[in-house]
Amino acid sequence: MRGNINCTKYMLIAFNVLFFVVGGAILGAGAHLHIKEGPFMTLLPSMPFLNVANVMIFAGIVILVVSFIGGYGAIKEHQCLLLTYFVFMVLVFILEVTAGGLGFVYRWQVAKYVANEMRAGGLAKYNTPGEGGLTKAWDKLQSTLACCGVFNDTDWANTANGMFLPRQTPDSCCLFAAPGCGKDVNSEKFIRGCKGAIIMELESKAHVVGIACIIVAIFQIFGIGLAYTMWKSVSDRAGGNYV
Template sequence: MRNCGPSLIKYVLFAFNVLFALSGLGILIAGAIVLADVSEFNHFVEGRVLAPPVVLIVTGLIIFLIASFGCFGAIKESPNLLLTYAVLLAIIFIVELAVGIAASVFKKDLEMMVKNSLQESIKRSSSEDTMAWDNIQRKLMCCGVDTPADWRTISANKTLPASCCQPQYIDTTVGHCLDSPALGKDKYYQVGCVGELKKRIDKNAVILIGVGIGIAFIQLLGIALACYLASSIRRDRSQ
């Protein structure tokens, strides 16, 4: 490495930090997409479900700052700055690892938490609950917590809302299904919303995990590279 000269050291670390900055942009975008998707149903999910994408967005912003710091350390050819850069990468890596572990543990209780939230909401059937249910049933094409029958057994007014009706069967004059039994399989959605909402959250979790693993590998490479370059600079200067 000593024969390569300081200029190559600059180029190597600069190229890495360009990649690192782009990875920060990727993790920020992924977090924003997942947050926008899940927040549509925040009436039924606790804030803990929104925490992982928020953490990723913040991490993405921090990664931009750290990448800039790494470029500065390479330009200055400062072993201390490079080692500080490596420590910052390690801290971010530990934070991401902790979030990943917490998300995995929380995932086990996710379905029960969502189900309880849906059941409490359908029992209240307030105007706010009704709007939230209309939103989730239309977008996820589902009805009730587990089945459409939940509206008959759990809700306050014991009536299926119009959002349970498949769009092609809605009579525009009344805004509801006509000529169908109360729980008619021919016109009402038959899938419960708890399963569909969990699928949506699980799909987003796969995105977050995939992006997180990719970023983790890049960070480990950055830590090793920064430490190696700092050691090389010190070795060159000591001769």
């Protein structure tokens, strides 16, 4: 009996050490993405479900806390902590499955939302007083994703502020960026619109995150089984007293 408990105990400790490392990696990746996704969230302010970075940061913190509870509970063979860990692991697993389902449902609406948000969030406000953050976001987005406007470069000439004449764009639309190149109608500009570029970027991230969620979920099933086995063994040995 004691040998079985020890085996499960060390497996659970090892599992949570690895789970803690995974949580730290997810947290770090989320923080890195948060910096890179700044322009996306500035131009898409009412689409928080697309903010993969915040989700990863939250998930990383939760995994760090839960894995610490599980590891400490296993070391101390503490029934209450083991039961708490088991419940948290089940809840996190349910949340992962739910989040994955919601992501699948909402991904069909991404194209419509992206176009509406980009138009409302910005072409007419570009380079206007008090909109420095939005202007930088557009420039960063266009230069990074090699795109121009929402659908194409002509969107800039159709803005209400009249800042750009036909075939004129911000300098960040230029294939070879230089001061004033956007006003030069003969300079080479990016052809594709940023709507399609953003959707491709989001879909590629969603694919990676989806695979990661599946791997973590499968990994968690193993941890849930170990936690229950450890808790049951300790509980039986203690006569069912949760202390």
